[in-house]
Amino acid sequence: MILPSKHISQDQALIGVGAIVLKEIDQPQTVTRLWETVREEDAIGTFERFVLALDMLHVIGAVSLENGLIVRVKQ
Numbered sequence: 001m002i003l004p005s006k007h008i009s010q011d012q013a014l015i016g017v018g019a020i021v022l023k024e025i026d027q028p029q030t031v032t033r034l035w036e037t038v039r040e041e042d043a044i045g046t047f048e049r050f051v052l053a054l055d056m057l058h059v060i061g062a063v064s065l066e067n068g069l070i071v072r073v074k075q
Contacts, residue, residue, distance in 0.1 A: 012043060
């Protein structure tokens with residue numbers, strides 16, 4: 001689920017996982033480096049959820065991929 005609901009808490013929804021990931025992108029970094037930074041978070045869970053959160057962040061325009069690095073988009 002992307003959004004929290006009555007049965008899914010905010011930290012288990014992809015929007016919550018995306019918030020955790022986005023918080024860690026203070027400078028451009030590789031996917032591997034970012035994964036190593038957030039992998040211990042309980043809400044992240046698996047690499048698959050991490051990738052889904054990155055995909056969601058890319059779709060909404062919060063992050064982009066530049067020269068192989070994940071970059072936070074400044075609005």
